[in-house]
Amino acid sequence: MELLLPRACAGCAVAGTVLCPRCREVLAAVPRRVDTVVDTHVPVFALGPYAEAHRGVILAAKERGNLAVRRLVGAVIGAGVRHLQAAGELTHDVVLVPAPTRQRSARLRGGDPVSAFCHSSGLPAVDLLRLDPATADQTGLGASGRRANMAGRVRLHRAAPGSPVVLVDDVVTTGATLAASVERLLIAGATVQAALVVAAA
Numbered sequence: 001m002e003l004l005l006p007r008a009c010a011g012c013a014v015a016g017t018v019l020c021p022r023c024r025e026v027l028a029a030v031p032r033r034v035d036t037v038v039d040t041h042v043p044v045f046a047l048g049p050y051a052e053a054h055r056g057v058i059l060a061a062k063e064r065g066n067l068a069v070r071r072l073v074g075a076v077i078g079a080g081v082r083h084l085q086a087a088g089e090l091t092h093d094v095v096l097v098p099a100p101t102r103q104r105s106a107r108l109r110g111g112d113p114v115s116a117f118c119h120s121s122g123l124p125a126v127d128l129l130r131l132d133p134a135t136a137d138q139t140g141l142g143a144s145g146r147r148a149n150m151a152g153r154v155r156l157h158r159a160a161p162g163s164p165v166v167l168v169d170d171v172v173t174t175g176a177t178l179a180a181s182v183e184r185l186l187i188a189g190a191t192v193q194a195a196l197v198v199a200a201a
């Protein structure tokens with residue numbers, strides 16, 4: 001594969017490596033609590049702002065078949081969860097649940113990157129949530145538009161786990177996707193401890 005794909009840092013595009021030492025350091029920052037416009041009902045933690053290395057790896061992970069970057073981001077998510085466990089923000093029995101994505105866009109990307117992050121985090125993870133196919137792309141919608149677009153659109157395709165859940169997503173913008181997902185999980189009887197995102201826009 002290296003012969004086919006020239007290597008460049010996913011965070012900053014410097015040549016020669018999947019992720020350069022400087023971007024690794026930026027991504028190793030501890031998760032911080034962020035505020036969202038839409039009430040998500042649980043604390044939301046972000047590993048960084050939607051800029052520079054964080055933005056770079058999110059975009060790179062969306063490229064079809066970019067497994068190396070997906071695994072790296074998964075490891076960063078795993079480290080973030082363990083930090084929050086050590087800080088007492090999360091219990092040690094949590095299971096990661098990827099936030100739902102529109103299936104068409106996930107297929108075009110060669111699988112859902114957020115699901116890949118969760119399954120390469122080293123922590124228990126279960127794909128549980130799906131978006132109603134009729135859900136419109138959120139791009140260009142404001143907070144109230146996103147809230148309306150997401151309301152009632154999240155589906156469960158298997159039983160909710162008995163263990164407490166940490167909802168995971170790549171980017172939080174208004175919090176509308178997280179809020180709709182948390183609401184659906186609560187209706188299903190799940191305990192949701194927090195949401196963790198790679199970046200806050």
Ligand SMILES: [Zn+2]
Pocket residue numbers: 009010011012013014019020021022023024
């Ligand atoms: Zn870099």
